[in-house]
Amino acid sequence: MIRLFDLSLKLNGFPIKEAKAELDKIVHFSEEECTSFIEKKKKEIVDFHLNNNSFYRDLLGNKKIENWNDLPILNKQNLQKPLEERLSKGYSKKNIYLNKTSGSSGTPFVFAKDKYSHALTWASNIMRFGWFGIDFNHSYQARFYGIPMDFIGYQKERFKDFLTHRFRFPVFDLSDAVLEKFLKKFRTKKFDYINGYTSSIVLFAKFLEQKNIILKEICPTLKACFVTSEMLFETDKRLLEKQFGIPIISEYGASELDLIAFENLKGEWQVNSETLFVEILDENNNPVPHGTEGKIVITSLFNKANPFIRYEIGDIGILDEKSTPQKPILKKLIGRTNDVAVLPSGKKSPGLTFYYVTKSIIEDDGNVKEFIIKQTKLDTFEIEYVAEKELISEQIEKIKQAINLYLEPNLNFTFTRKTILERTNRGKLKQFKSCL
Numbered sequence: 001m002i003r004l005f006d007l008s009l010k011l012n013g014f015p016i017k018e019a020k021a022e023l024d025k026i027v028h029f030s031e032e033e034c035t036s037f038i039e040k041k042k043k044e045i046v047d048f049h050l051n052n053n054s055f056y057r058d059l060l061g062n063k064k065i066e067n068w069n070d071l072p073i074l075n076k077q078n079l080q081k082p083l084e085e086r087l088s089k090g091y092s093k094k095n096i097y098l099n100k101t102s103g104s105s106g107t108p109f110v111f112a113k114d115k116y117s118h119a120l121t122w123a124s125n126i127m128r129f130g131w132f133g134i135d136f137n138h139s140y141q142a143r144f145y146g147i148p149m150d151f152i153g154y155q156k157e158r159f160k161d162f163l164t165h166r167f168r169f170p171v172f173d174l175s176d177a178v179l180e181k182f183l184k185k186f187r188t189k190k191f192d193y194i195n196g197y198t199s200s201i202v203l204f205a206k207f208l209e210q211k212n213i214i215l216k217e218i219c220p221t222l223k224a225c226f227v228t229s230e231m232l233f234e235t236d237k238r239l240l241e242k243q244f245g246i247p248i249i250s251e252y253g254a255s256e257l258d259l260i261a262f263e264n265l266k267g268e269w270q271v272n273s274e275t276l277f278v279e280i281l282d283e284n285n286n287p288v289p290h291g292t293e294g295k296i297v298i299t300s301l302f303n304k305a306n307p308f309i310r311y312e313i314g315d316i317g318i319l320d321e322k323s324t325p326q327k328p329i330l331k332k333l334i335g336r337t338n339d340v341a342v343l344p345s346g347k348k349s350p351g352l353t354f355y356y357v358t359k360s361i362i363e364d365d366g367n368v369k370e371f372i373i374k375q376t377k378l379d380t381f382e383i384e385y386v387a388e389k390e391l392i393s394e395q396i397e398k399i400k401q402a403i404n405l406y407l408e409p410n411l412n413f414t415f416t417r418k419t420i421l422e423r424t425n426r427g428k429l430k431q432f433k434s435c436l
Helices: 004-011 016-027 031-052 054-060 115-130 151-163 176-188 198-211 234-244 351-362 393-406
Strands: 096-100 110-114 141-145 166-170 193-197 224-228 248-254 258-263 269-271 276-281 293-300 311-319 330-336 340-342 348-350 368-377 380-387 412-418 432-434
Touching: 004 016, 004 151, 016 115, 031 054, 031 276, 031 293, 096 115, 110 115, 115 258, 141 198, 151 166, 166 176, 176 198, 193 198, 198 224, 198 234, 198 368, 224 234, 234 248, 258 276, 258 293, 258 330, 269 330, 276 311, 340 351, 340 432, 348 351, 351 368, 351 380, 351 393, 351 432, 393 412
Parallel strands: 141 166, 141 193, 193 224, 224 248, 368 432, 380 412
Antiparallel strands: 096 110, 248 258, 258 269, 276 293, 293 311, 311 330, 340 348, 368 380
């Protein structure tokens, strides 16, 4: 059978065969060899960009660099410059992979990867999905994602779907009538796996729950479901497992980097240590001990086109105490650093705390399908929700009591029922947003 996926990468100039061979070599290193490899690649990528990238040299300025922790932290604001000013010597738009971030962090930018680095990204994806019996060349994907709505962008994406053996379910309209059409496709097509945005897939599972349908029973070819881009709460994971009847796997990635962490067969969030170096740092940019929360900072070990060295991705997380250089484990992903609620008392709390506390009450009766929370003032929050009927005063009172208990009292809430919630232009649902 033609390996269409590999062939399409090769025809686009991405040396996938060589990338797979190098990745295979890396994953078979001993612990000692792995540690040596990471240190070697860290030094190589810094030296390369110091010698070939004026943007990175300017970032360092006259700072004396004696060890790794002396290197500056690169943030998204640094990268909001024309790409031509950030490309390394020898790279142009003709010989790179070019894309832009989704902007879900509020700071979108265009980025580049050299073609070998991007091939390694795909090799990494192929390996990890392969843990669950998924082969990109042959497995048929049910894809819950956004899609460009302009004619050329739409057709281009549909053609990519054809080449990569996937059927796309656009997530901009998730009304019951549309979800019914989705269900019909699962009855008639032999999908091997589901992949897409967490909130959209959870909404589909709630629709199945209302109809008392187990997806695996009507689409027996399904092997696994991979959720990405948004937080997966434990209650939602249990719902997905129940309604889909297949393993639910969480991935955490960034388009400008690679897959950052991927749930392995033991249920651990295994960090990618083959193409990335992941650090957890405190507010002063010092490494924290494993088991301690901090900001996630990542170095792309192979990307020569565009430096991502000690790049602050904008997320907060914790590495497990049992992590090793060869097998780091992400114990917890807490949320985005820019999604922090500042309260009247001066207390700071991850915005997802509001979402989590509210979620435990608001979804009890199955009426509310999804919701988002916006902080509009120091003491004022708006909750927009999609539901069959308005929330009743008892539910609203329960939410207020829970927030009094877990956060602080005397906060003001307004509740607005909507027919559809605002998503990003890529179809992601931003669960908490601070407008301060």
